[in-house]
Amino acid sequence: xxxxxxxWTERNTDNVPKARWFGFFRRPVKLDEFVPQKVSxxxxxxxxxxxxxxxxxxTQSYPKSLSPSCTINIPINYLSNRSQPxxxxxxxxxxxxxxxxxxxxxxxxxxxxxxxxxxxxxSKEADHxxxxxxxxxxxxxxxxxxxxxxxxxxxxxxxxxxxxxxxxIEGIKALLSRDALLLADDMGLGKTIQAIGALRILxxxxxxxACLLIVPASLVGQWRxxxxxxxxxxxxxxxRGTAAERTWQWATPAHIYLTSYETFRSxxxxxxxxxxxxVCGMLSSLMKLRRLKIGMxxxxxxxxxxxxxxxxxxxxxxLKIERMILLQLLNLFRLSKKVRHLHDTNRALNFKKCIxxxxxxxxxxxxxxNCRLKL
Amino acid sequence: xxxxYHDADELKDLGLAGYLKxxxxxxxxxxxxxxxxxxxxxxxxxxxxxxxxxxxxxxWRQADIRRHAIKKITVTLLSLCPKVPRLILCLAEEVSSEIxxxxxxxxxxxxxxxxxxxxxxxxxxxxxxxxxxxEPMNLFxxxxxxxxxxxxLRLLQTLSSKGLLMEPxxxxxxxxxxxxxxxxx
Numbered sequence: 001x002x003x004x005x006x007x008w009t010e011r012n013t014d015n016v017p018k019a020r021w022f023g024f025f026r027r028p029v030k031l032d033e034f035v036p037q038k039v040s041x042x043x044x045x046x047x048x049x050x051x052x053x054x055x056x057x058x059t060q061s062y063p064k065s066l067s068p069s070c071t072i073n074i075p076i077n078y079l080s081n082r083s084q085p086x087x088x089x090x091x092x093x094x095x096x097x098x099x100x101x102x103x104x105x106x107x108x109x110x111x112x113x114x115x116x117x118x119x120x121x122x123s124k125e126a127d128h129x130x131x132x133x134x135x136x137x138x139x140x141x142x143x144x145x146x147x148x149x150x151x152x153x154x155x156x157x158x159x160x161x162x163x164x165x166x167x168x169i170e171g172i173k174a175l176l177s178r179d180a181l182l183l184a185d186d187m188g189l190g191k192t193i194q195a196i197g198a199l200r201i202l203x204x205x206x207x208x209x210a211c212l213l214i215v216p217a218s219l220v221g222q223w224r225x226x227x228x229x230x231x232x233x234x235x236x237x238x239x240r241g242t243a244a245e246r247t248w249q250w251a252t253p254a255h256i257y258l259t260s261y262e263t264f265r266s267x268x269x270x271x272x273x274x275x276x277x278x279v280c281g282m283l284s285s286l287m288k289l290r291r292l293k294i295g296m297x298x299x300x301x302x303x304x305x306x307x308x309x310x311x312x313x314x315x316x317x318x319l320k321i322e323r324m325i326l327l328q329l330l331n332l333f334r335l336s337k338k339v340r341h342l343h344d345t346n347r348a349l350n351f352k353k354c355i356x357x358x359x360x361x362x363x364x365x366x367x368x369x370n371c372r373l374k375l
Numbered sequence: 376x377x378x379x380y381h382d383a384d385e386l387k388d389l390g391l392a393g394y395l396k397x398x399x400x401x402x403x404x405x406x407x408x409x410x411x412x413x414x415x416x417x418x419x420x421x422x423x424x425x426x427x428x429x430x431x432x433x434x435w436r437q438a439d440i441r442r443h444a445i446k447k448i449t450v451t452l453l454s455l456c457p458k459v460p461r462l463i464l465c466l467a468e469e470v471s472s473e474i475x476x477x478x479x480x481x482x483x484x485x486x487x488x489x490x491x492x493x494x495x496x497x498x499x500x501x502x503x504x505x506x507x508x509x510e511p512m513n514l515f516x517x518x519x520x521x522x523x524x525x526x527x528l529r530l531l532q533t534l535s536s537k538g539l540l541m542e543p544x545x546x547x548x549x550x551x552x553x554x555x556x557x558x559x560x
Contacts, residue, residue, distance in 0.1 A: 093455050
């Protein structure tokens with residue numbers, strides 16, 4: 001078996017397992033005298049011990065090999081095209097970086113296509129997996145991500161600038177665990193922090209690659225400041241200024257595209273040069289949704305078209321929204337299955353409307369994080 | 376006085392840590408093994424896995440078969456893994472000292488980890504160390520403990536400070552159970 005790795009060597013050791021010879025022979029045998037002096041340890045496929053005669057006490061035959069015969073798989077490397085004829089799909093090596101967002105498993109390309117001088121072959125797992133089944137590489141890439149508890153820990157991989165309260169950690173977990181969520185915390189409890197925290201983890205786990213935040217114009221600066229504080233590694237592109245400026249701002253590579261309703265509506269309706277670069281969106285604070293209704297529908301159409309190209313999910317973050325329009329949007333996004341988060345507050349909704357909205361969310365199979373609504 | 380700064384690529388420069396996980400098959404027919412590579416932030420980078428079947432024969436001591444099997448399967452993982460970690464971590468209760476002290480010679484440090492409250496045999500050629508993580512851990516280094524300030528030791532300390540000294544072993548086990556659903560449970 002050829003190897004790529006040069007950072008290890010297997011020692012030629014004489015530490016082969018010693019067989020138990022006791023009881024095999026009619027007369028006592030001193031093990032030290034009868035152990036063969038030259039014992040070679042073969043490779044993976046080993047010869048089985050030869051027949052040991054126990055009838056002839058005068059002639060003693062020795063086993064040819066003292067190594068146990070172990071059946072071992074020759075693993076496959078999806079990247080280096082190392083395989084055996086009787087390959088088993090459930091063995092090998094899977095590169096996990098950025099695998100979740102890509103449609104094809106890591107290393108899987110068109111047969112014969114070269115990358116870095118190495119001819120790549122389609123992964124065996126994809127061949128064996130049914131078409132509807134998630135490839136093993138993607139399942140591994142998801143399962144082997146750091147658990148949420150570790151990420152939210154103060155001593156975890158993520159450095160949180162401040163302590164998160166237990167209810168905020170609970171809210172972030174809820175946001176991460178569901179495709180749709182109505183977060184209806186009271187004012188001042190830190191919904192923004194929870195949303196940013198969930199976003200940060202989604203980015204770290206490669207579950208999203210971009211996000212659209214639409215907030216009131218007066219809150220753009222505050223959101224930007226909060227994101228810088230709570231997710232300093234995320235790059236923000238603030239969409240503002242003239243149409244020409246917004247065009248390149250949309251095209252700027254960034255994790256989060258932050259804009260206001262007016263700008264967003266303008267870009268969706270008037271500015272033909274602003275492409276729908278949004279691959280995952282989080283809509284926030286749709287305070288003026290009535291006037292944005294046409295633009296919103298157009299946005300959804302655009303995003304849907306783009307998502308159909310395999311670019312990701314849509315994140316929805318709703319704040320201060322009127323009930324009827326919320327219901328329309330919920331229906332729309334639920335049907336399009338692009339909803340990730342629904343983030344609402346009872347600040348603008350009275351008690352009755354909160355109950356109605358939450359009940360709708362539950363009926364529409366969207367979990368309502370309403371434990372603090374005291375409904 | 377220099378301007379204080381924080382280089383975001385600092386953690387990336389620390390390289391990768393390899394977690395070697397050995398798990399007996401559920402039906403005792405062999406062993407499952409994985410070499411799980413993560414970076415200093417705990418992000419998964421590479422997952423290499425394989426299994427080995429051991430014969431059921433009275434001719435061999437179970438300890439010898441286990442050592443031989445673990446050696447063989449570890450060799451396949453090392454030969455396959457496309458990336459080179461800074462150090463390899465393994466659990467002392469799963470990997471005996473002979474594997475890396477006698478059977479396989481690595482050019483990078485190997486650290487066997489054991490809880491400090493649990494007595495664990497180790498070779499005289501290993502260097503014993505101790506780290507104060509969430510719970511005190513004994514570290515058995517071979518061939519030597521990385522020097523203070525070295526990249527390898529900083530990587531280990533970073534992982535420990537982030538609660539990632541032992542946790543990746545659990546993730547590796549989850550991966551093995553996913554790969555071998557009929558043998559890993």
